[in-house]
Structures are given as structure tokens and as C-alpha cells.
Amino acid sequence: MTFEDIKKLDDEYVMHTYGRYQLAIAHGKSATCYAPDGKAYIDFTSGIGVNSMGFADEGWVAAVTAQLHKFQHISNLYYTDPCVQVAKLLCEKSGMKKVFFGNSGAEANEGVIKAARKYSFQKYGEGRSKIVALENSFHGRTMAALSATGQSAYHNFFFPFVDGFVFAQANDIDDTLGKLTDDVCAVMMEMVQGEGGVLPLEKEYVQAVYKACQEKDILFIVDEVQTGIGRTGSFYSYQQFDIMPDLVSSAKGLGGGLPIGAVLFGEKTEEVLVPGDHGSTFGGNPVVCAGAVEILNRMDDAFLAEVAKKGEYIKSELLKMKHVTDVAGMGMMLGIELDTDVKPIVNTLMDNGLLVLTAKHKMRLLPPLNITYEELDKGLAILKETLEKI
Numbered sequence: 001m002t003f004e005d006i007k008k009l010d011d012e013y014v015m016h017t018y019g020r021y022q023l024a025i026a027h028g029k030s031a032t033c034y035a036p037d038g039k040a041y042i043d044f045t046s047g048i049g050v051n052s053m054g055f056a057d058e059g060w061v062a063a064v065t066a067q068l069h070k071f072q073h074i075s076n077l078y079y080t081d082p083c084v085q086v087a088k089l090l091c092e093k094s095g096m097k098k099v100f101f102g103n104s105g106a107e108a109n110e111g112v113i114k115a116a117r118k119y120s121f122q123k124y125g126e127g128r129s130k131i132v133a134l135e136n137s138f139h140g141r142t143m144a145a146l147s148a149t150g151q152s153a154y155h156n157f158f159f160p161f162v163d164g165f166v167f168a169q170a171n172d173i174d175d176t177l178g179k180l181t182d183d184v185c186a187v188m189m190e191m192v193q194g195e196g197g198v199l200p201l202e203k204e205y206v207q208a209v210y211k212a213c214q215e216k217d218i219l220f221i222v223d224e225v226q227t228g229i230g231r232t233g234s235f236y237s238y239q240q241f242d243i244m245p246d247l248v249s250s251a252k253g254l255g256g257g258l259p260i261g262a263v264l265f266g267e268k269t270e271e272v273l274v275p276g277d278h279g280s281t282f283g284g285n286p287v288v289c290a291g292a293v294e295i296l297n298r299m300d301d302a303f304l305a306e307v308a309k310k311g312e313y314i315k316s317e318l319l320k321m322k323h324v325t326d327v328a329g330m331g332m333m334l335g336i337e338l339d340t341d342v343k344p345i346v347n348t349l350m351d352n353g354l355l356v357l358t359a360k361h362k363m364r365l366l367p368p369l370n371i372t373y374e375e376l377d378k379g380l381a382i383l384k385e386t387l388e389k390i
């Protein structure tokens with residue numbers, strides 16, 4: 001099908017919940033993808049941080065295909081090999097104790113919310129169920145995840161939302177500590193607010209809130225859906241803040257391109273859920289997990305150091321470019337502040353063969369973590385030339 005054929009059917013049959021760019025992707029390899037007409041694009045989006053190893057990575061395709069030839073699904077009524085392997089690797093790399101599998105970031109956040117509330121209910125009874133989330137956060141599109149999202153633009157139409165979320169100002173220690181009242185069971189935050197505009201939290205702030213939470217037995221939840229799986233240069237971003245969360249949600253990059261979400265439980269919470277408390281038909285799917293095992297096996301210290309190094313390299317190149325006033329973020333999760341409107345630039349970049357993201361008023365880059373310097377330089381050259389002409 002041509003782009004026009006695809007667009008026509010999309011217009012007619014697909015619910016219009018996305019403002020799509022005028023481009024369809026037909027195939028890809030590494031960090032380059034191709035439109036139906038054969039035009040090539042360097043991909044600095046990874047499908048929003050999902051394709052950790054780029055398009056059609058050989059090892060990942062082999063792992064997924066091998067599992068497809070064995071069996072595709074059996075349900076969580078039975079044990080499977082890929083699922084337990086992912087769980088083991090996640091625990092080893094994070095220091096967490098147990099894993100529950102779902103299929104998306106929002107679902108992982110539903111899981112951490114349920115787990116936090118049950119932990120508190122069992123220990124302290126009713127009336128201690130509030131969760132302090134941050135202003136400008138993003139936690140997903142399901143009802144509880146939306147309720148935890150600290151942006152009023154999302155709190156519309158779908159009333160009633162889930163009760164019991166309170167919002168604190170990111171990087172404001174006094175404001176956040178003031179909200180840790182006796183009815184609070186957990187705080188929940190992204191170490192780098194992604195959709196909110198690529199805004200990293202300050203270490204001093206995170207540690208102060210973490211310490212207060214430990215003193216009051218308030219669970220500390222980190223949403224690592226976007227920041228996790230090597231994206232920031234450590235396996236999880238919280239590892240750069242010297243804290244050990246009680247609950248972690250993970251998704252996007254974990255499956256290397258197939259849908260997976262995970263809730264990670266720490267020492268305090270590892271016994272909190274029992275048979276019947278939570279579940280998912282597709283959760284822990286063997287094909288998806290076989291791909292995740294491949295991704296996780298390759299994410300050793302040398303790989304993570306390379307992500308950090310590439311992130312620094314991208315940042316230093318960006319700071320030399322016209323119109324760039326600031327670059328924020330960690331590792332290969334970067335938000336670029338421009339002295340001009342970002343939206344039209346994204347379309348021009350697309351015309352010039354480069355795909356980038358936005359986050360609020362910023363340009364956001366989430367390149368595949370294993371992108372080669374050759375592809376990286378090609379993309380950066382397109383960005384540089386495009387900005388020079390504005």
C-alpha cells in the first residue's frame with residue numbers, strides 16, 4: 001500500500017486519538033526506517049523509547065522467532081521458561097525482589113498503585129490510601145494512571161476519576177514533605193519527567209523525600225516506564241540517585257518493540273500480592289519475554305557506559321547548534337530547548353530524513369540505545385543543517 005492508501009483507511013476506520021505525522025513506515029533496520037516509497041529516515045525516537053536495539057535487530061528477531069516456533073502463549077496457569085528468565089534478570093539488575101508482568105506502562109502503574117494500597121491496608125487498615133504524585137507527571141491513560149498524572153489537561157471528560165491522589169511540586173522538598181500526612185501510603189515519581197518536558201529531578205530532592213518516606217513507612221514508587229532499561233545510562237534511572245525503591249513500574253524499552261509491562265517489588269512489598277489479587281491474560285507472554293531476555297542479556301555495564309557516553313556526545317553536539325539554548329535529560333533521553341517554535345521544525349526534519357519527538361515545548365530525542373556513531377552523526381548533521389536554515 002502507498003502512504004495515501006494507508007492514510008485513507010486510517011481516516012475511515014481508525015479512531016482518531018492520535019495527531020499523526022504524515023508518514024507511514026514500511027520497514028527498518030538499526031536506526032534507519034523507510035517509507036512505502038523507499039525514502040529513508042534516521043530514527044531518533046525508538047518508537048517513543050521502545051525499540052531499545054533499533055529496528056529488526058538480528059539477535060532480538062532470532063530470539064523472538066525461535067520462541068514463536070516453540071509456542072506463542074499458554075496462560076499464567078502454567079510455568080514458562082522465558083518469563084522466569086526475564087524476572088530473574090530484572091531482579092539481578094535492579095536489586096528488586098519480585099516481578100509481576102503486564103503489557104504496558106499504564107498497566108504497570110495500575111499494578112504499583114494496587115500493591116501500595118494493599119501493603120498499607122494490611123498493615124494500617126483503612127484510611128491510609130493516598131498517593132502523592134508530582135505536578136507535571138505522566139503515568140498513563142488508564143483510569144488510575146490518569147488520576148495519578150499531575151496535568152489538569154488529562155483530567156477531563158472521563159469523570160469520576162480514581163480518588164486519593166495528591167500532587168506535590170517536583171524539586172520542592174518542603175512542599176512534598178508537607179504532603180506526607182498520616183493518610184498517605186506512597187509517593188510516586190519519574191526520575192526524569194518524560195512527557196512533562198524531559199525534566200530531571202534533583203538528587204537532593206529525591207533523597208530527602210526518600211528518607212522521609214522510609215521514616216514514615218510510606219512506600220517510594222519510581223515510574224521507570226520511559227527512563228528504565230538503560231535509557232539514562234544506568235539500568236534504571238533511580239540507580240543514579242542512590243535510593244532503593246519499594247515499587248518500580250517498567251515497560252517501553254523492556255520488550256525491544258513488543259508490548260510488555262512489569263511491576264518490580266522490593267523487600268518491603270515482595271509478599272504483598274497473593275494468588276487472586278492481580279493478573280493479566282497476556283502478561284509474561286513467552287514470545288515477548290524471549291525478546292526481553294535478549295535485550296536484558298546485552299545490557300551489561302559496558303553497554304550502559306556506552307549509552308552514557310553517547311548521551312554526552314549528543315548533548316555536546318546539540319549545544320553547538322544554532323537555536324539550541326539548553327539540553328536537559330540523562331543518558332540518551334534528551335530534551336532540547338530552542339529559541340524558536342519546535343512544531344514546524346519537526347516536520348521540516350521529517351522532510352529532511354530525520355524523526356524526532358517533542359515533549360511540551362521541547363524537542364525530545366530517544367534514539368535506539370545501540371545506534372552506531374555513523375547513524376548518529378547522519379541524524380545530527382540533518383538536525384544541524386535544518387536548524388541553520390531557520
Ligand SMILES: *Cc1c(COP(=O)(O)O)cnc(C)c1O
Pocket residue numbers: 103104105106107109138139140141190194195223224225226227251252
Ligand atoms: C509512556 C509512559 C507511561 C504509559 O505507558 P503506556 O505503555 O503507554 O501505557 C507511563 N509512565 C511514563 C513515565 C511514560 O513515559
